Amino acid sequence: MRGTKAAPNFGIFYNDTAGSQVAATQAATVKARLTAVGYQCQLLTAPSVTAARRLLQQYLDQLDGLVVVGGDGTLNNAMAAMLESGCFVPLGLIPSGRENLFAKRWQISKDVEKACQIIISGRIKKVSAAVINHDYVCHTTLTIGTDPTAAIYELEQETPFRGWKQFRWWLNYLKKSPKLSLNYRFGNDEGHAILTRIFKVNPYVITKGPKHRDINQSNYTVRYLNNHPLTQLWAVSRMMLTRSLVTNVCHDQAQKQLVVVSDTDSKIISVMLDGNLGPQLPLEMTIVPNMYEFFLPSGNFIS
Numbered sequence: 001m002r003g004t005k006a007a008p009n010f011g012i013f014y015n016d017t018a019g020s021q022v023a024a025t026q027a028a029t030v031k032a033r034l035t036a037v038g039y040q041c042q043l044l045t046a047p048s049v050t051a052a053r054r055l056l057q058q059y060l061d062q063l064d065g066l067v068v069v070g071g072d073g074t075l076n077n078a079m080a081a082m083l084e085s086g087c088f089v090p091l092g093l094i095p096s097g098r099e100n101l102f103a104k105r106w107q108i109s110k111d112v113e114k115a116c117q118i119i120i121s122g123r124i125k126k127v128s129a130a131v132i133n134h135d136y137v138c139h140t141t142l143t144i145g146t147d148p149t150a151a152i153y154e155l156e157q158e159t160p161f162r163g164w165k166q167f168r169w170w171l172n173y174l175k176k177s178p179k180l181s182l183n184y185r186f187g188n189d190e191g192h193a194i195l196t197r198i199f200k201v202n203p204y205v206i207t208k209g210p211k212h213r214d215i216n217q218s219n220y221t222v223r224y225l226n227n228h229p230l231t232q233l234w235a236v237s238r239m240m241l242t243r244s245l246v247t248n249v250c251h252d253q254a255q256k257q258l259v260v261v262s263d264t265d266s267k268i269i270s271v272m273l274d275g276n277l278g279p280q281l282p283l284e285m286t287i288v289p290n291m292y293e294f295f296l297p298s299g300n301f302i303s
Contacts, residue, residue, distance in 0.1 A: 009040045011059055013052070013078055014069035014096075016045045026096055026112055027069045033116045034067075049077055049276070056081035065090045065295075067119060071097010072140055073275035079129065079137045079292060092119035092295040099275065101140045106296050119295045126290035130203035130258075132283055138273045139292075142285065144199040144260070145180050145270065181263040184222060186255040196224040201258065203287050220258050220287075256287040 012034075014027040024045075031041045044059060046052035056078060060066070066089050068078045075093060082088045095103035095110045102108075106125075109115050130138040177197050184199075185191040202221040261282040262269060271278040 007038055007040045008064040009042075009062065010034060010065045010067055010092075011044045011056075011063045012041055012067045012069060013044045013056060013074070015052070015074045015077075023069050023096055026094055029112050030067055030069060030094055030116055033113070034119070037120055052077055053081040053084065057085040057087075060085055060087040060089060063089050065092060065119070067092040067094060069094040069096055071095065071275065072099055072101050073097065075102055076137065076139060076274035076276050079139060082292070083131065083137050084135075088292065090124055090293040090295060097275070102274075105140065106294070108297065118297055121295070121298070123296060123298055124293050125296040127292050127294050127296075128203065128287055128289045129291045130285050130287050131291075132273065132285050133279050134284075136273055136279055138201075138203060138278075138285070140202065140274050141272075142201040142203075142278065142283075143272045144182070144281070145177070145197050178264070178268055180269060182224075182260060183262070184258060184260045186220065187257050189255075194224060198225040199260070200224065201260075201285065203285070220255065220285075222258075256289075258285040259283065260285070 012027050012030050014023040016024050027043055027045075031043060034041050042059075044052075044055055046055045056066075060082065066078060068075045068091060074097065075091075078091065092115075093103060093108050094112055094115045095108055100110065103110070106127075108118060127139070130142070132138055132142065179195050179197060180199070181193070181195055182199055183191045183193045200223040202223075204221065205219040206221045259282065266280045269281055271280065271283070
């Protein structure tokens with residue numbers, strides 16, 4: 001990041017490859033809002049993920065901050081570009097995706113004006129992230145198996161599923177989807193061998209109590225779907241309503257490393273990181289504490 005100066009220079013990165021003008025319109029609104037309070041801003045976009053990361057790497061060392069207009073995948077691209085370049089600047093987020101899991105976790109409003117106000121307020125929170133195989137980054141969810149394939153299918157169809165149609169589709173898809181033989185291990189602990197169709201990892205602990213406590217930043221939550229038909233029936237129903245799986249394994253120690261390997265042919269295993277296609281197995285996932293700085297709502301900031 002460049003040295004402090006009177007007019008901060010911010011990049012506004014958005015994904016304009018889907019053919020919709022929503023992201024471009026929101027990016028222009030953000031630029032106007034920040035410019036009005038004294039920021040220098042430039043819009044950044046590219047026709048592909050590779051081109052976008054290359055573009056960001058060219059500009060990062062010229063910026064005092066980067067605002068991402070988009071969802072979890074677009075945010076992942078920006079964070080990955082920082083990892084690859086070694087240049088880290090504070091990040092702001094204007095949620096504009098399908099899931100917006102990072103925004104929900106940190107309570108960032110989808111309202112553009114409210115999200116801009118979070119950035120203007122200047123409250124910065126250091127956020128941990130997981131680095132996978134030294135080249136990929138995960139801020140919210142790593143998914144292995146049926147779920148990423150289904151997500152790709154839904155994106156290709158561009159048709160949201162509803163009600164019983166969605167339920168029948170999921171059951172039929174699970175029936176046809178491959179069973180994956182996985183083995184996951186926390187740190188130096190003994191490995192856990194499972195047979196599943198879906199495997200999810202969050203690089204933080206999911207709890208029903210107070211959220212986002214720093215003490216939990218270095219733990220994992222592992223969730224997977226077992227192969228009992230009745231359990232699958234309930235799990236699919238719950239997944240439709242809450243987008244969550246039944247089985248939860250929260251490691252009770254502050255482990256920072258998770259390794260996932262498989263005996264299944266890696267060519268039939270799909271891996272996604274925050275909505276983007278990820279690397280093939282085996283996976284070595286390491287949480288890096290306080291890796292990124294984010295503009296976040298009050299209550300979660302550096303004093």
